[in-house]
Amino acid sequence: MMQREEIQKIINEAIAKEFELDISLLVPEANFETLGLDSLDAVDMVVVLEMAFRVDIRNNFTMADFTNLESLHNFIERLVRQKENAGE
Amino acid sequence: MADKRRVVITGAGVVSPFGAGVDTLVNALLENRSGISTHTLLKEFPLMNSHVAGIVPEIDFSFIPRHYRRSMTKMSLFAMLCVTEALKTAGHAKAPAGTAVYIGSTVSSMQAWLDFSEKFLNKRLDLVKSTAVFQVMNHSPLANLQQALDIRGPGLGASNACATGLMNIGLAYQAIRQGTLESALAGGTDEYHPMMTGCFAIMNAASSQYNDAPARASRPFDKDRGGIVCSEGCGIVYLETLDSAKKRSANILAEITGFAANTETKSISHPSSDSIIECMSMALDSAGVTPREIDLVNAHATSTVDGDIEEAISIEKVFGKDPPVNSLKGHLGHTMAASGSMELIAVIHMMLGGKAAGTLNLDAVDPACAGIRHFTGTVECAVNTFVKNSFALGGTNTSMVLRRYGA
Known part of the structure; x- marks a missing residue:
């Protein structure tokens, strides 16, 4: 089972690499606006995180899941747990 | 005609196989260096007989x-550098309001x-x-650089294969001369992909005899030439009215005095002297000059067997044997959409500096191209007025007449 810290690390590193952000900016309360990201970046973030975790994000999220980085961590962790429980 | 509607070039930017910057390009040409090297990926294709690129x-x-940057490929990145350099050399921190942008490529990335x-x-x-x-x-490069540099004037880039760069400068010149625009950024940009060499290889028009000596592979007018060497890069100029340039005491690089374009319809792939002669003659007419007033002809000459012959015959027919003729594709290969504008910028600076680079690798002139005055190496020259040719697959021909301002 993947640890929560490991999930967070993968998310943060993927976002930092894709959007050329300093990893220190990726604090739990950071949101799209404070990170300088826009709607096109939101699309690309889904692509990058789906590739990183092999989960279906685009058909499962609501805007509330993307309120800030912490909510994104929680959302991805839920998907990862569902995948683990399904034995995939 | 009043100064207001005379058109001058006051800024220029280049990215070439020699690197970024107009000076980098001009210095390399005057030092007779080649920008061509082996492209190892090309060797992996069984029928790819050309292994060189710029x-x-x-x-x-x-x-x-x-x-x-996220929406840019190399051709847009090159254009960003060139527009920035062109504006800077024109003395502008930002494109003046209303500046149009005429930039295109042969194909998108x-x-x-x-x-x-x-x-x-x-x-x-x-x-x-x-x-x-x-x-x-x-129009990816056009759109990307207008977004990035906040250039809000019309984006009007034409795409005419390898004549794109000069066609865009010509269109911008005509619009400014006619009073539709006051200023424009214009030229061509392209990024290399092995598929482009492949396109010419399957037409038997890619250089294949000098794969082991890349610097010798592109050899316009030479008897041993064998085809195009595909390259990449960008060339952009800033144009405005003479009146505008004088008002702000801008450094005038050259004045455009004539331009013409026509289309070869006998073949989509092969040029003919009839069509080229007509194009160059129309350009001279539009400039109001005679062939005897031309001090230099900068040829399109791409190092293909047929194309170089047709252009040499055409130049001889229009200009006779007097004016010196050079092609810069011996140094650069064929930078595609960028070639017309990049080579134009290089020749303007040669005119201003009093030294011109001859055709590189022209070791023995093809007898079929021998009716014109070729030169090689770097020579002192007094050029006040020159003609720039740029032609393209699909039949597009363009010719432009430029002169030293004040000459």
């Missing part, structure tokens, strides 16, 4: 904010299309990033 050395583009196609063919649209469309749309 590639722009690696440039750090991280100064462009990611927000803009082949690599971006391949990346998209691979995912599409595997039914994996989920892997496609949001910016793919902005990288493959036909």
Whole structure:
């Protein structure tokens, strides 16, 4: 089972690499606006995180899941747990 | 005609196989260096008989904010550098209000299309990033640089294969001369992909005899030439009215005095002297000059067997044997959409500096091209008025007449 810290690390590193952000900016309360990201970046973030975790994000999220980085961590962790429980 | 509607070039920017900058290009040409090298990927294709290309050395583009860079491929990145240099040399921190942009490429980014196609063919649209469309749309460089540099005037780039760069400068010249515009940025940009060499290889028009000596591979007018060497780069000029340039005491690089374009319809791939003669003659007429007033002809000459012959015959017919003729593709290869504008910029600076680079690798002139006055090496020259040719697959011919301002 993947640890929560490991999930967070993968998310943060993927976002930092894709959007050329300093990893220190990726604090739990950071949101799209404070990170300088826009709607096109939101699309690309889904692509990058789906590739990183092999989960279906685009058909499962609501805007509330993307309120800030912490909510994104929680959302991805839920998907990862569902995948683990399904034995995939 | 009043100064107001005379058109001058006051800024220029280049990215070439020698690197970034107009000075980098001109110095390399005057030192008779070649920008051509072996492209190892080409060797992997069984029917790819040409293994050489002119590639722009690696440039750090991280100064462009990611927000803009994410939708750019190399041709847009090159154009960003060139427009920035052109505006800077024109004395502008930012494009003046109303400045139009005439920039195009031969095709949009082949690599971006391949990346998209691979995912599409595997039914994996989920892997496609949001910016793919902005990288493959036909006017990608034009749109990207206008966004990044906040240039709000009309974006009007034409695409005429290898004549794109000079066609765009010509269109901008005509619009300013006619009073539709006051200023414009114009030229062509292209990024290399092995598919482009492949396109010429299957037409038996890619250089193949000098794969082991890349610097000798592109040899316009030479008896041992064998075809095009595909290259990449960008050339952009800033144009404005003479009146505007004088008012702000801008450094005038050259005045455009005439331009013409026509279309060869006998063949989509082969030029003919009839069509080229007509184009150059119309350009001279539009400039109001006689052939005897031309001090230099900068040829399109791409090192193909047929194209160089047709152009040499045409130049002899129009200008006789007097004016010196050079092609810069011996140094640069064929920078495609950028070739007309990049070579134009180089010759303007040769005119201003009093030294011109002859045709590189012209060791023995093809007898079929011998009716004109070729020169090689770097020579002192007094050029006040010159003609620039740029032609293209598809039949497009363009010719422009320029002169030293004040001459």
